Amino acid sequence: MLGNEKKYSESLFNRATLAKQLEQTDLEWDVIVIGGGATGLGVGIDAASRGYRTLLLEQADFAKGTSSRSTKLVHGGVRYLAQGDISLVYEALYERGLLLQNAPHLVHVQPFVIPSYSLWDKMFYGIGLKVYDWMAGRYRFQKTSLVGKDTVINLLPNVRRDGLKGGIVYYDGQFDDARLAVNMAQTCVEQGGVVLNYMRVEGLVKDQQGKVVGVEACDLESGRKYKLKAKVVVNATGVFVNDILQMDVPKQHPLVRPSQGVHVVVDRSFLKRDNALMLPKTPDGRVLFAVPWHGHVLLGTTDTPLNENSLEPTALETEIDFILHTAGQYLERKPTRQDVLSVFAGLRPLAAPTKDAGSTKEISRSHKLIVAASGLITITGGKWTTYRKMAEDTIDKAIAVGKLVSRPCNTTNLRIHGAVSEKSNILKPLLYYGTDAAGVEALVAQHPALGNKLHRSFSHIGAEVVWAVRHEMARTVEDVLARRLRVLFLNAKAAIEMAPQVAALMAGEMGKDEEWQQEQVRDFIKLANRYLLEPYNSAAPAAVNHI
Template sequence: MHSKVVEAGGSIFNRNKFVARLQQEPVIWDVIVVGGGATGLGVAVDAASRGYKTLLLEQADYAKGTSSRSTKLVHGGVRYLAQGDVSLVYEALHERGLLLQNAPHLVRVQPFVIPSYSLFNQGFYGIGLKIYDWMAGKYRFKKTELLGKKTVKNLLPNVAADNLKGGIVYYDGQFDDARLAINLAQTCAEQGGVLLNYFKVTGLTKDEKGKVAGVNARDLESGEEYQLQAKVVINATGVFVNDVLKMDTPAQDPLVRPSQGVHVVLDKSFLKSETALMIPKTPDGRVLFAVPWHGHVLVGTTDTPLNSSSLEPTALEDEIHFILDTAGQYMSRKPTRNDVLSVFAGLRPLAAPTKGTNSTKEISRSHKLIVADSGLITITGGKWTTYRKMAEDTMEKAITIGQLSAKPCATANLKIHGYAKPGTEANYLNVYGSDAQGIKELLNQRPELNKKLNTAFPNTQVEVVWAVQHEMARTVEDVLARRMRVLFLNAKVAIDMAPAVATIMANELGLSDAWKQNQVNNFVALANQYLLEPYALTSVETQSSSQVA
């Protein structure tokens, strides 16, 4: 990690400035949030927007774990409706509507078609989705419709046609998960919060009564240790909540059980459509989606119970085979291993069952809020779509536990950083929302940055500088995985981009050639975990790619 960092041109979302605030005179924070994924960021936004002194600490990068590895859907959950979890679906549909309202630059209405190969299934799913529409109430996107065979073929040109009877079209939401996480972090900063990535909580501190009074933490970049005081500490670490719970009570039973979801990414030609394909029941009872996303097709997901968690889970061969084989049954052009551009795995933090089970279908998707005897608050379970409601519930509890002055939740109508209604013109910079104008202004100041990082993608060098200056990107992985999403879309192209990105970052941050080479080596090793066959930079590629601004 680096230790020398240049100040970033006045950005409010700046790691150096946040670290400096920790080094000033000791402060008792109202709220310390541990974890920088969807849940933790949501809690931090809620706390800061109510006016509480808020600090969030994340051991890696924002959304490094599960929160950047979703199916990119903002949805009520058709699957959960079929399971009879009506309250979860109702809540999620309401939150889906608020997300579209508050972050229209990242959330959009996505049509889904369920192809039907029997008239019974068409009627069965049609009725269920009409109920789904009704439950959404005023937040309904568009009306579900039954389709004939010809219309299904028009919407999904590559759908398997043999025995096709028709289908159903319904509407849910799609988003960019990691981009939303970054925007939530920026929103929190604008509300007065302090957020630090690469800042690991190493323990909890307690008062003489055994109540949690703060955390011990280490800045992973500088190695400096901190003891930070708080009125309330919130454990929002996703699949790692058990680790923090053990800091409080070493004998604590696990609260969550991870379930692995895998996605493969294919070229857009496999779908040939901006309409998504939804397969409501696969041979083993799972749901499978093929979704257009950033000019590619995202296919998944699996649901595999695991016994341990890691920051970089890897896809199992059985999971890859299941996705390709099942998708191939519904596509006229059947994908093979050679067609996979990237494969990634994420771990869902499912609230653990009270009795032994090996089926994730029996584990609740609803969130759980737990207060330990020490006052440590843990929030776990849930899903991206309901992050805001989870945060609201958590802060209502935190106000009581931390004896904070009561203030109402302000997030239902809080515009998320970057808020901008999408224009009619398609532009890859649209995911930046209102920040797109800032990127254009930076480019006017530094026109030499108007160079593509790779001919296969539209991204230019100016975005790397923007990510460093305004989005707290600290590593090549931060930029290519979560600021630009290239690693998730095409891992080979991401590897080819790595030397250029490292050079630009080193120039911006005043870092050495050794840091740059280490970053490239680390990223190439990481990116190969997203590929089914190993891929390496050649020395020529490394040299030519590093000749940048």
């Protein structure tokens, strides 16, 4: 511990305190949610905010899988409009507006530029995006405009100029996905729910009639086993829904087929401005984005059907080459492998077709809600933007399945933890903490050494690591560098160099020894090298004094 200020053990979002509630063997939960990604956390918030006794269990860290590996867009889905999925676009545009309203510290309006190399494309996409604006109604961000060649070059200085006819400027949303997930977990607890990471569900509990009446879970930190009772169990495990379904009915047909999306991260100089590049149709028919994010640029994404799931999927060389090659066709300065700072892959949980399909274009992006004969509820498909609506539909169904006292959904105007209306008093590096920024600043005021930067290339300071442990349930160096500070996703080499210092700060806060620190650093270096095109093992020695 650092001093006599409010202790980690006193935090509302404290894992040990929350886990104690599982020791009440006679306790029956109204709703147990399996899965701590966007969908599961949304379901947890909805259930808890309606007053139901809610427990959420995540086998790893919150948003460890798909939910931390998105394109960082809160959007209606321009591509879905082109495919004629009008209802999905309407729903997503409405939910996009609610996210900006309820999590303004993490969601902001992002201008996009579509460069046009034919007048037909300019008119076609321009009209389509005018319709996109109209569909958003009162939740429209800003008005789409058709612009000339000089304006496009001004907005995207690195855009390919040969053959450029002009372009379209439109507006969508951008956010920090893993940070939002952490704040959602905190929101669920504030609403009376219990959420726990590193708590793996290993089986379903059934009564004599074959109805699901609970789960068997294992605390991966302590090894302790639990048998937990519930009126209704929700399977919200993303690409892992099939695993839970097979605990219910072994060998049943898969409900989900994963599709891999890969992103390549390069320096912000490839865009130079804060405008994003959107290519609605690449030569092979895909969509490609170049999006500014946390001072870097994300290039992606791919759409590759897979048959296997993983918490740490690996980008294929063909996917990396596709992204670099395609981006290079539209940029004057072409990104190369030497420019890549990090590569990350994520698996989208797409509802699987009943027949074998080689393309994910044939797999639905809409969410699906299924109730098994055992009463197990499974929610799958969908996307980050629509998590709130997915949760509302799920709990509406849970009320009927679990015979819960009916209560209306109230998440439409429920502000997410950290939401702040006025950002002017928050230091820029801490903006995404929202109302929690004052707490981070207070740590620095009490212990000035915690104001030191963790790395020359990033603004992050030691106080953020302490805050992550005390108030954001970070348990490992990976939790901090991947999902609390996001450095692993932005610059994997820098993350490796930060690892020893982060481990030392965490050890001082959590009461861990030198062996724990060394193991954490070794494990993190091994992981981080999966985000690099060439191995890198140079981690500077820790130089942190425990205060």
